[in-house]
Amino acid sequence: MFPRRMKFILWFTCFVFIFCEWLVYYLVIFQCSWPELSPEDKQNNPEPLNVMLLSDPHLLGTQDGHWFDKLRREWQMERAFQTAATILQPEVVFVLGDLFDEGMKCNDEEFDDYVNRFRKMFRHSEDVHLHVTIGNHDIGFHDIASSNEKNYQRFSKAFNIPDVGLFQIKGNVFVTVNSIGLEGDNCTMCESSVNAIKQVANKLHCNDRNQRSLRRNLIKELAKKEECELPFDAPLPILVQHFPLYRKSESKCSGIDAPPPEEMKKENRPKWEVVSEEATSLLLKSFMPRLVLSGHTHHGCYVIHEDGTPELTIPSFSWRNRNNPSFIMAVITPKKFLLSKCFIPQENTVIAIYVFSAIVLVIASASVLKAYLKSLQRKLLRMLQERPSKPTQRYY
Numbered sequence: 001m002f003p004r005r006m007k008f009i010l011w012f013t014c015f016v017f018i019f020c021e022w023l024v025y026y027l028v029i030f031q032c033s034w035p036e037l038s039p040e041d042k043q044n045n046p047e048p049l050n051v052m053l054l055s056d057p058h059l060l061g062t063q064d065g066h067w068f069d070k071l072r073r074e075w076q077m078e079r080a081f082q083t084a085a086t087i088l089q090p091e092v093v094f095v096l097g098d099l100f101d102e103g104m105k106c107n108d109e110e111f112d113d114y115v116n117r118f119r120k121m122f123r124h125s126e127d128v129h130l131h132v133t134i135g136n137h138d139i140g141f142h143d144i145a146s147s148n149e150k151n152y153q154r155f156s157k158a159f160n161i162p163d164v165g166l167f168q169i170k171g172n173v174f175v176t177v178n179s180i181g182l183e184g185d186n187c188t189m190c191e192s193s194v195n196a197i198k199q200v201a202n203k204l205h206c207n208d209r210n211q212r213s214l215r216r217n218l219i220k221e222l223a224k225k226e227e228c229e230l231p232f233d234a235p236l237p238i239l240v241q242h243f244p245l246y247r248k249s250e251s252k253c254s255g256i257d258a259p260p261p262e263e264m265k266k267e268n269r270p271k272w273e274v275v276s277e278e279a280t281s282l283l284l285k286s287f288m289p290r291l292v293l294s295g296h297t298h299h300g301c302y303v304i305h306e307d308g309t310p311e312l313t314i315p316s317f318s319w320r321n322r323n324n325p326s327f328i329m330a331v332i333t334p335k336k337f338l339l340s341k342c343f344i345p346q347e348n349t350v351i352a353i354y355v356f357s358a359i360v361l362v363i364a365s366a367s368v369l370k371a372y373l374k375s376l377q378r379k380l381l382r383m384l385q386e387r388p389s390k391p392t393q394r395y396y
């Protein structure tokens with residue numbers, strides 16, 4: 001009886017631990033699936049691109065936060081990412097900035113440790129492309145980043161990030177921007193960002209220029225074609241950056257991970273919560289994106305800008321910032337994009353399982369202890385009964 005109960009306690013403890021630290025991620029993420037293209041879209045685009053997007057993991061540093069907080073949250077993010085990568089097998093992964101919580105104030109040694117931890121947590125197979133954008137916690141808000149360009153340089157170098165990135169995957173065009181460099185004050189970082197925006201816009205509009213020039217010169221048949229980097233039928237780009245584009249407030253955000261009502265009422269501060277109106281206008285006019293993807297606010301938000309451009313702000317991937325973190329699963333073709341959100345296990349649920357299991361264990365242990373004490377009592381009684389009694393001496 002007693003060993004059987006002990007065995008139950010051991011097995012139960014192991015099962016609860018394995019369930020909460022490994023299995024729960026499979027159980028929850030297994031329920032997510034890539035959005036489905038219609039049969040017609042499938043026929044037109046036989047090779048859609050499966051993209052996973054997450055934002056603001058905020059890996060803790062040495063100065064803020066508790067070591068257990070760091071250990072716990074990094075383990076959770078690693079398990080969630082590795083499980084998602086195994087089950088869903090994305091072809092491209094974007095991490096939309098604020099990779100590190102203390103990137104703007106850590107020394108080089110701590111930064112190297114950060115990079116190694118990030119690479120370990122978000123490890124992936126060689127055929128998966130992982131792209132990173134720069135966040136304010138990685139290099140500091142504009143004032144810190146522009147006065148200490150070393151932060152910007154070491155982060156860009158570690159993750160091979162240009163001022164403005166332009167790349168094509170399966171016919172889709174992506175543009176990544178350092179949104180910290182959009183202050184518009186002629187600091188070195190801002191100047192190179194604006195120059196890079198112009199250069200990339202030039203590449204994006206190369207085919208349009210050729211088209212116009214061809215029409216002008218059709219009669220003379222002297223059309224001079226410019227060499228373009230992108231193919232003639234390249235679609236409009238998808239813009240990926242850390243800060244959301246300008247929006248007055250978060251009042252139009254909806255969904256279960258939208259900001260709470262009190263935050264929705266607040267007005268956004270340009271260059272803090274969102275990029276400025278001027279920078280927004282520059283980005284929209286330069287790139288004419290078909291979709292904008294951003295992070296930074298830690299909440300989910302889908303909005304349509306005045307010119308009709310849709311923007312999805314992706315919530316934080318860390319349990320430190322919210323109870324219901326998630327990532328985005330996007331199926332993208334040159335003509336279409338479909339977005340869906342995959343929620344990873346809620347911390348409350350995991351804690352509730354641990355608390356419930358602890359109560360079961362306390363009850364089981366108490367019953368084991370009771371059984372042990374009873375058997376001990378029985379043994380003692382038996383020993384006392386079996387003890388030979390001393391002969392009584394008689395005196396006459």
Ligand SMILES: [Zn+2]
Nearest residue numbers: 098135136296
């Ligand atoms: Zn941020």
